[in-house]
Amino acid sequence: MLRTATLSQRAEERACFSAMDVYQEAVQYLESQNIPVSAAVAEEADVLEEDVFPEEAVSCFLSPLNTESVDFPDTPTTCSKEEWLERRLTVLKGILESEEIYLRELDTLLMPMKALRASAGTSQPVLSSQQVQTVFYQVPELRDVHQTFYTGLKARLSAYDQTEISTGNETEIRCRGFELVVGDLFQKMVSQIGLYGGFIENYVKAVEVVRKCTHSDPRFRTLAESMMSNNGTDKARTTYTFEALLYKPLDRVTKTTLVLQDLLKTTPTEHRDYTALQEALRLSRSFLSGVNESSQSKREVTLSRGMRRQLMRDGFVVDVSEGERSLRHLFLYTDLLLCTRFKHANRGKQDQYRFCWYLPLAGLKLRWVADKERPPETNARLHNIRTKMYVLRQQLLQQLRQNPKTSRSLAARSQKKLEQMELMLLTHLIAYRLELHSPSGKSHALLFSSLYELEEWRQAIHKLTTTNIETVPPDLLTLTSSCVKLRMTQQPPLHSTNAGLNEESLCGTLSVAIDSAVGLQEPACVYVCVEVDGFKFYDQQTQTHSSVLSLNPHWDQELSFQVDGAQNLRVLCVSQSNGQDDTVLGKNTVKLDSKTLNKRWKKQTLQLGQVELTLSLKYCPHPLGPPSSTVQQPPIFGVPIETVAKQEGVLVPHVVRCCVEEVERRGMDEVGIYRISGTTSEISMLKAAFNTNLREAVTKLRSAEVNAVSGVLKLYFRELPEPLIPTELFQSLTRSLDIQDQNPRLVSMLSLLQSCPDANRHTFLYLLHHLQRVSERQHINKMSLLNLATVFGPSLLRPPVAGQGHLGPTVDISQEVVVQVQVVFSYLQCNNLPEAQLSLPHDSDTEDEATHI
Template sequence: MDVYQEAVDYLESQQVPAILEVEPDVLEEDVFQDEVVSSFLSPLQTESIDFPDTPTSCSVEDMLDRRLLVLKGILESEELYLRELETLLMPMKALRASAGTSQPVLSSQQVQTVFYQVPELRDMHQTFYSGLKARLDTHSETETCLGENQEPSHPGFELAVGDLFLKMVNQIGLYGGFIENYQKAVQVVRKCTQTDPRFRTLAESMTSNNGSARTKYTFEALLYKPLDRVTRTTLVLRDLLKTTPEEHKDLPALQEALRLSRSFLSGVNESSQCKREVTLSHGMRRQLIRDGFVVDVNEGEGSLRHLFLYTDLLLCTRFKHATKGKQSQYRFCWYLPLAGLKLRFLADQGPPSDSHLRTSHDIRSKMFLLRQQLKQRAKGSKGAAMAARARKKLEQLELMLFKHSPVHRLELHSPSGKSHSFLLSSLYELEDWREAIYKLTTGSIETVPPDLLTLTSACVKLRMTQQPPLHSSNAEDERSLCGTLSVAIHSADGLQAAACVYVCVEVDGYEFYDKQAKTHSSVLSTSPHWDQELSFQVDGAQNMRVLCVSQSDQQDDTVLGKESLRLDAKSLNNRWKRQTLHLGQVEVTLSLKYSPHPLEPPGSTAQRQLVFGVPIETVAQQQGVLVPHVVRCCVEEVERRGMDEVGIYRISGTTSEIGMLKAAFNSNLREAVTRLRSAEVNAVAGVLKLYFRELPEPLFPTDMFQRLAKTLDVPDSNSRLVSMLSLLQCCPDPNRHTFLYLMHHLQRVSERQDVNKMSLLNLATVFGPSLLRPPVAKLGHDFPPIDISQEVEVQVQVASCYLQCNNLPEAQIALPHDTEAEEETTHI
């Protein structure tokens, strides 16, 4: 059994979480990739073994057993490091020999620069490795000989290694010279790699035998190894001290070694420039551009991480809060150079699962109750301590929701094959990140290998964002909104090319309800129209963000523009206020309405608002329109690509596809419209027919059937048309406007009857029976019986008469949202 597995099994047997981790051997390593973890003790790629500072819950024997595991891990790490140094030094003799020839690969000065202090470092670590290995071997033999007759004292007390560590640390000054010379050495390697093919072949194919595998390195990656190694010394000593009992004779030597190591690293950091100030190859200095909290999905379940974007790299860290006697610090998770980094933006991660919805509901319900308690306590002078506890709990719940609710993903793919991704619940915030990263990746970037320990430690001072964006941490504002905020999205202008576009709206405030909503995707157009109303239940809302997004079947969604709008309860009221937002080159026209009122507790799940089989007035009221979205979207799609389809509305689409689209409209409008674009056009036409056929009450109420049938008997065509239009005015608004919208569409279809073979009579025959139905005989109602053939004839003739009318009134699609006298154009 190897040391790693032995360590894991032991810690698990002692109920200690095993956080050891080793990455498998790799075939190739480059300095611009994430550094390969050479030891499970690495403080860079993985956490060091985090034993308690005081052994209150484990015996001295347990500590000594763990100490032995730590020492074995250090020995393995030293062995791998020595192999890497030997690989780096392997070509030194040949390069020195060629320096005296007529065609040198490197000059004598260049050879001295490249390998400066490396032999000395190799000798220092070889001496330390040999001494440590000898003592561990002797200890192992002693344990075997003792067997059952071992002495009462634990054999771990006899294993003394403190002098070895102290001797090595006393020579750590060798690293100071290496660090000062490092940049010069790298410059020589890069220059010669570019100018001399002989050196390039050497520099790109250096291999080392690492156990059973052969690892391929670049010269520059090997040069970085000592720089990486020296930063680990302090953490290795700290881990060893954590497992060394106070009565052990090694304790004073190890404490002194740790002090010297910390002093050396502190001096190096103070004398060198901050890693933020490293000069890059193209003249820029490494600077922190932005930072913030995200949910990292590269470790299985999502984890809250603090992300730092520098001029040339992206650094992901985990914040460790200060404990007694210690300072707050960041722990390294991963980093990616920006050079050649590819971004993939995914605006939707699919519908959440039932368990996800239940968890979100539980968190939001608790938040709502805590918020109500805080409001009640705010009215009195007592209960300050209870209010403080409630606010703290509210922050904790909001943080849980922050980690639980993200749906927008940004994937990062580096040329080396490394991939990472993170999530945010705000599309606006994610687009800020994407824009910032993309702007840097489009420049000429060359990464200077960072000292990750120093860079990560500097994050405490460099950070701009101190905590996750929790609304409960913000100060209350009397101008914030509490009630219902309605947003009607009308249209957009300024698109450079025709596109399928949707608008996303986000509001802030307490997360009791969903804070994001999107319109359906428009048909391919340079001037898309939606007239779609979005509604938010808000508490403490102060800002609204609007994004215009282009949706493509072949590519990722593209944010065309975004803007943030300040919400003020004093300027908004129960009347619609129309305004135009400038989102870059795109202008989005919308209307706002705010109705203040106490909030109801959040529902258990998002209530499904069915569309099919529901009275049209109900659907129209839910959607805030006069013509339901399912009618508009199907009509727009047919007019986009079905006007020349032979037998459109007469030839049926696939039943399964129609059923799939119906289910989508009943659950998610955006998903339904997206599917419409790729569905067979006859299936789209079938969905429209099915909607009218499944209406509980047809567009013409059944009690109007007899009146319409009598109107057909009027001999004068003009008088008959006037009567029919008069009867149409008696219909409820959604029925009337939906009917007119459909009639105008069918008239446009018939204009292409030379191609699609659908005349007005054919269309009347298809739609007539769905738009008009005779009343059903019921108890207490005496309707004259109607022959089935006569019934169909009336239905077709009524539809045909309306279709033949050349002056049908225009349909009003949406409710009026512009009751304010003047339109406001908002510039932010």
Template sequence: MDVYQEALLYLEERNIPVETESDVLEEDVFHEESVSCLLSSLNPESIELPDTPNSFSLEEMLERRLVVLRSILESEEVYLRELDILLTPVKALRASAGTSQPVLSSQQLQTVFYQVPELKDLHQSFYSGLKARLNAHSPPEAAPDDEVEMKFRDSELIVGDLFLKMVSQIGLYGGFIENYEKAVEVVRQCTHSDQRFRTLAESMMSNNGTDKARTIYTLEALLYKPLDRVTKTTLVLLDLLKTTPSEHGDYAALQEALRLSRSFLSGVNESSQSKRDVTLSRGPRRQLMRDGFVVDASEGTRSLRHLFLYTDLLLCTRLKHAVRGKQDQYRFCWYLPLAGLRLRWSAGQEQISDTNIRLHTIRSKIYLLRQQLLQHSGGSKFLTLAARSKKKLEQMELMLLTHSPHHRLELHSPSGKSHTLLFSSLYELEEWREAIHKLTADNVETVPPDLLTLTGACVKLRMTRQPTLHSADAGEDEESLCGTLDVVIHSAFGLQEPTCVYVCVEVDGYEFYNNQAQTHSSIQSLNPQWDQELSFQVDGAQSLKLLCVSQSDGQDDAVLGKTTVKLDPAALSRRWRRQTLPLQQVEVMLSLRFSPHPLRPPGSALQQPPVFGAALEAVARQEGVLVPHVVRCCVEEVERRGMEEVGIYRVSGTASDIGALKAAFNSNLREAVSQLRGAEVNAVSGVLKLYFRELPEPLIPTELFHPLTEAVEIQDLDSRLASMLSLLQSCPDANRHSFLYLLQHLRRVSERQHVNKMSLLNLATVFGPSLLRPPVAGPGHGGPTVDISQEVVVQVQVVFSYLQCDGLPEARISALHDSDSEDETTHM
């Protein structure tokens, strides 16, 4: 008997009418029905937790449970296919939005498909997990003789965590529901006004998995599918609980999932007419716009809090979990009116040593607990161990969630009250900042709220029910990454004015590793370039977030744009793949590559290898470039504000300033660049000279000293230049390109010699001894000895000759990170 027939029998036994599908072409009719009518048709408050029926034996219940699970899997497959059809035209519509005659504008496109990709990802993850569990439990090749073993395994089929994980994210439907009527209105307007859109919206087809059975949908009908789906969640969980014995390992998880589902529908039902308004004793009405868990650091201690953003105020609460069978409650912490509220935010600074050690300890424990969960085998003992490990894992994750955030959002009220919120993700902080700022712009002073009523309403209004934890993930996700993800941020373009900007990169996944990194801040430019490589150890990563941030002296940083990129394991490889991503105001070019491999336990934060005194090739290789960042950053800063400085490179900065910058480059590139912008320009030029002077091997290899000495003595100019260029080509790539990069910079400095008094000969005199040195005399040294006076002459002549050469090749500052294929532009 196939799964479909089993499902039919199951429905018939419960006197549920069944309508069989037809193979003929027919349109999926959309029934006019308001959101409020749809959601109120299922009253979750009237659904009680089921008692386990006593009329069936344990074996019969487990068999029926398996039938229910298979029917759920089949239903999920149909739903995913419908969402796929709904998303089919998105790529073409997005491309059209950038033309002079768009089918839908970018804003309309966002409205129509709001939250649909996220809903598809949620259900795809649930479907993949459930399918893997069912296939592992009952492979198609199972023999009849295995019937006894199969019945035993029925009791060990654990899926409750999958349902709990899905339902814990059901809040995604809240945004879809709120936006639904706007989406339908856009579809209707565009259907009437645009023939191209009408053709698309009225003929979206699915083959339902075969070539014979086809269904034609309308776009409006497909938008109705998620509404229909969310109302069935509670009924599905109810059916599954009825066939799950109370002693089964899934029972408690399914009960909690049912409770969360009922709570969600209660909140939606209550808010469907009032748009989630809250009526207070004093009369005003306010709407909940956003909620979530943040870390409150207002009183010098870190506390995990549930933050609610209403149309006129921010409410900070403490969640108090209720005992079993009762409802959660919230305790009031503080509130701030939005009228006149000022926001200041700052990206995270380097964590102090003690904090890093503590975070490393927590991450190591999380890793070990995760490994224990993955290694446990079946059996009743497994259920006990798994429950204990999950409980410990949840505690460790809550500790990490509390102590790892370091991005600060400061809130300052006109009344003098201030509070500080901490976020682990700069991306999340920016979403909160945008939402709050948008409401503060037009807000006026309101009547103080009835805090008791307002706090009491949080349970039903909340969309986020628990902190984002990975404890519920029991198995490996086939669509996530495990290994090393390398990201090279090349450049940005599209700025309206010269700005200092940096790019922040965040990767999701389990919290074993610190998966955030930032480029250094560029000099003021319309087209900043970094070519900076960032490397992440990832486990369970599915998406990458990028933010482009501008920095202005004396002003707060500003996020110019942000985007999220889905990491597709099938599209990533060990070869570099270059992409261009639009981030609102700007576009960022980057390259990605991924190397899958098993990961070791998280190690303590490694100290950055020193830059000064290290071989240039080693530094370049470590940074993934051809010209080290210290060289580029110093050159860019000198060109920004030192080109007209008299005696630049000849007049040195103070030793203390140069020493401080050297120490910064040896420990933290980002901090070094920040200090560089505020240092005297002569200290910056002094750092550049010091870097070349402290190289263990000179920039021009010592074995070229004598050949170059002979080359500069050639009388014929063309022959001399040809010989010197030939010798330059024999240098290692990093040395050659760094030397060419420096030469081109020095030539630009000499172009202002009428102001800065630095001619090519002066510059060659300053840099010659640092860039070229003779071999050290000793045993085995076969070259002629050179006295000190002749040595200096040769050093200056060689550098001066190169500076005069008109045929110098262009320097390449970064290694090639793109593959053979053309650049791909990814539009989010």
């Protein structure tokens, strides 16, 4: 293989070309594509940068990448250490400048993405949603990786320059040269180089879409042939073609090895960066070599329909076999799933993989279920690990704040412990199981702590199983041994590996208010699952209760997270069917920005597949205490309604709404509904469930006998420590009943109702509207307004108790019942009852702050 040129050699070669040479090359390329070049454009040759590339550049990725096959560079011996460090600084500044240009190019490429995505939902789209996905595949992720790298490198170089200016002593400057540490930044960036694998795999498809739409749609042609980018601080602008910008990541990834070589050559062996840069160079070379090998394997293994076997996805999962849980590296190929055991090699040797099992995709059946509740001893063990992780991280942060020059060996040991404990959590903190069943009778189960991650794997596998590809029996030894070079994921998804003192991540309380959804194709019981990332000291996932069967589900449910290091919020909408497996209808990710989130609610609309979900976010930053054991939901029965409403963030408690919805779903034609009692044991079971876990309670409510559901609602009002209609209104309502004229009587009673606390008033109005709807079916259920008032009156209104601050006359027991029934009956007869407000508004920010994602 020919050795590729170094960056400095390439720079010298490029300097040999004049601006006109570059322009002529661009013109020739455009003409080869049958794109006319006008004379007016030719006159602007002096302002055009090299923004197109020869046709051979496109085809080079149909064959193996041109990677440099060299050993790690030897350290030069002809220069002094001062000269090394000076050259090293020059290389670093050149890398920074190159990164800045690359980021501007990626930003230019991404600039039209939102507009194109928005137009995809219109009647005249420029690109379809699938085409937008294809064209911009992995580009936002690549941009984020390089932005993080650029920001970190710029900050360290700036800090070094400031020290150099303030320190006049030449000896101190040389010492500072050894203090300039950037190896971790390169290592972190290269550890994510696997993202380029997906981009490379998708590149040809993306170019095909761009070319096709450029020729067929004048609107896209205008965009694709004149993409403008500012050149940094000056006002000059560079014109690119869309296709040229798509090529930039390909060009960039091939330069990574060369950049690392140049930097390593100018880094003394005793420098703290040397080992990290060696590892980064090894990973970079391994990735490019893996892409080459992948290209070779595509040509060598051809499946049915002319398709070639290729790696589609890989990552770390928990595999369960004979009751044992083990962390495994899973590889998804075009026609099969390969499960391997990663074996980390000692320094200087290559990592290896050991074969565990494989399943052909043909006929593979998938099923996911929520894992069974963990036993108490497992919860106790997990809590113990979380507590140790929290203490260890707090100690490490304190050391770094007090002494930023804390011993690297001490920090490394603490970091290693954090990673080991997080790995234990990753293996045992399981919530979901993905079952794989092959027609041959073989079955395997993969465990996940994240429903979002499980769904990504399920979608990727399911998409391939629908193509009915025949499996070519693999050479398992060869396939497994090639995993080291083919892998796109380098390490398990451990937050502690890459987490530092990131001021942009969230630390405090994140509240998520799930409002409602639209867009369902048919009525369904739906719930929303919400996940956050960051350190796993605290629970990172929770769910709403399941909605009643509806096309437009409402939850008005507030979820709360204690977060540390959180940067992303993942939201899934799941349909729950009786007797069938749950189905994920859609998912989306929200970037959590500490600069835009605050203590006021911020409304957002998320597109989850075909479902449009409305939610609100607010964030309160504060120091976090040690993780507590499983948080118990405060009880709701026998608790003042204002307290329950406040802790749920609503005006009408969920127990009331859920019971009412369930009665209206299947109890409106039940004879004697609310009059005939349900089974005492079932009512007690539902009460206990509502007192401990709302989501589980609603699930049980769906299958409970409907009279037990109505019994739970009556029991809730009966056990309120203070009645729904405040006791102090009893006498005033009694006097209102004496008003003979109905209209003035109702006006007086409605006026008294306005003086009730908000939660009491809105819950009472919500119940009244429900009971009126029940009475509309009285020809079937035999429950008139008077019958309903007789059932609910004693529970909703009670006279004051003598000797407890009450100075008025006592009420006879017979008169008491009459007043209770007549008050509720009068309210039920009102035809213009105010509408009940179910929850507090969560969109208190101005309208222009509401966002659509």
